[in-house]
Structure formats: structure tokens, C-alpha cells
Amino acid sequence: MRLQGVLLDLDGTLVDHESAVRDALRAWLPSLGVPATDEVVALWAVAQERHLVAWRERRVSFQEQRRRRLRDFLPSVGVRFVDDDEHLDQLFDGYLHWYEQAWRAFDDAEDALTAISRAGLATAVLTNGTVAQQTGKLARVGLLGRVGPVYTAEDIGSAKPAPRAYLIACDRLGLPPAAVLNVGDRYDLDVEGARAAGLRAVHLDRNGGGPMREHSRIASRRELVRFLPS
Numbered sequence: 001m002r003l004q005g006v007l008l009d010l011d012g013t014l015v016d017h018e019s020a021v022r023d024a025l026r027a028w029l030p031s032l033g034v035p036a037t038d039e040v041v042a043l044w045a046v047a048q049e050r051h052l053v054a055w056r057e058r059r060v061s062f063q064e065q066r067r068r069r070l071r072d073f074l075p076s077v078g079v080r081f082v083d084d085d086e087h088l089d090q091l092f093d094g095y096l097h098w099y100e101q102a103w104r105a106f107d108d109a110e111d112a113l114t115a116i117s118r119a120g121l122a123t124a125v126l127t128n129g130t131v132a133q134q135t136g137k138l139a140r141v142g143l144l145g146r147v148g149p150v151y152t153a154e155d156i157g158s159a160k161p162a163p164r165a166y167l168i169a170c171d172r173l174g175l176p177p178a179a180v181l182n183v184g185d186r187y188d189l190d191v192e193g194a195r196a197a198g199l200r201a202v203h204l205d206r207n208g209g210g211p212m213r214e215h216s217r218i219a220s221r222r223e224l225v226r227f228l229p230s
């Protein structure tokens with residue numbers, strides 16, 4: 001079947017989420033008396049993923065996964081805190097302020113969007129996030145309105161890698177899954193999940209983490225052109 005559309009992941013694909021997190025921690029943690037060492041940043045990443053999984057699986061709300069992240073992370077870096085929701089939400093707002101300041105698009109965004117539109121393909125964003133945060137992120141980096149509709153796990157009611165998230169996104173795009181290529185940085189969420197739903201997938205492996213056996217693996221979105229009709 002002819003390729004007709006491209007679904008783009010957001011964090012780690014269009015916007016440099018990892019650098020934004022690191023920059024935010026460097027700005028925020030000293031206010032808690034914690035130096036943002038590589039080890040501390042790694043602890044945050046582990047807590048972030050652990051509790052985002054619970055949110056993706058719809059076991060907790062988006063706000064509750066943030067609280068759980070702090071309950072998990074703060075003791076691990078020796079910060080004492082009052083364990084009530086309001087206090088945790090205030091603390092998280094401190095991090096969020098810096099995280100939002102640090103949002104940047106990857107510099108391969110323009111080339112990839114130009115190549116996709118030259119190939120005559122529809123685009124949309126499919127992201128595991130909330131509507132407000134993810135549209136705000138795209139607006140901040142100047143991509144909102146240039147990447148097509150934005151489908152989030154929140155408004156779809158299902159998160160990647162669930163095939164349902166992909167099937168609903170394709171349905172909203174008005175395209176059969178086999179005519180849609182998904183591009184994302186997480187192999188488990190963006191590649192395995194998309195293929196399980198019948199889409200094609202390209203792994204955007206910016207850091208070269210693999211898996212190396214993957215035939216549709218690119219290091220930059222500039223290489224996406226290989227997978228587009230000429």
C-alpha cells in the first residue's frame with residue numbers, strides 16, 4: 001500500500017526532552033540544596049519513567065504520577081518534604097517552570113517537515129502526554145500548526161505502545177494503518193507499538209542505543225527521506 005501519512009512522536013523526536021529535563025534539573029535542584037550531578041539526573045530519569053508507566057497504563061492521573069515521582073526521587077537525594085498533595089504540586093511547579101523554559105526543537109525539524117510535505121504526505125503528532133502540555137510545547141518551539149493535528153494519550157484515551165492509540169490516530173487521520181509511517185525515538189513505544197497496530201515504523205535512534213538489528217533505524221530525521229516516496 002502506498003505511504004500516505006507520517007505520525008511523529010513529540011518528546012525526543014521533535015523536541016529535545018532529555019536536554020530540557022537536564023537543564024531544568026540544573027536550574028531547579030540547587031534551590032532544594034541538591035547539586036544536579038549526572039547521578040542525580042539519572043535518578044530523576046528512572047523515577048520519571050517508573051511513574052509515567054503507571055500513567056500510560058491508566059493506573060494514576062498525570063498529576064498523581066508527578067507526585068509519585070517526587071515521593072520516589074526526593075528521599076533518594078536526601079530532601080525532606082511534607083507529603084501532602086498541595087505541597088508536592090508546588091514543588092513540581094518549581095521544576096516545571098524551568099522545564100518549560102528549556103523546551104527546544106531539534107535542529108533537524110525543518111528538514112524533515114519539508115521532506116514530508118514535498119512527498120505529499122499528511123502529518124500528525126501522536127504523543128504520550130496531555131493536551132495542554134504537548135500543544136504548549138509545540139507552540140513554544142514554533143511547530144504548532146506545522147505538524148498537522150496533535151493527538152495525545154489524554155484525548156485519545158490510550159497511550160503508546162497500545163495498538164489502540166495508533167489505530168485511533170490513523171482513524172482520525174482518515175488513513176489505513178498500513179499507509180502510515182510512525183517515527184519515534186522509543187523502540188518499545190514507537191516502533192514495536194506501531195508495528196503491532198499494523199503501521200510502518202522508523203526508529204529515530206539519535207544516541208545509537210539500538211537495537212542494532214533494526215533495519216529501519218536512523219540517527220537524524222534528515223535520513224527520513226529514505227523512507228518517503230520520491
Ligand SMILES: [Mg+2]
Nearest residue numbers: 009011012185
Ligand atoms: Mg519520544
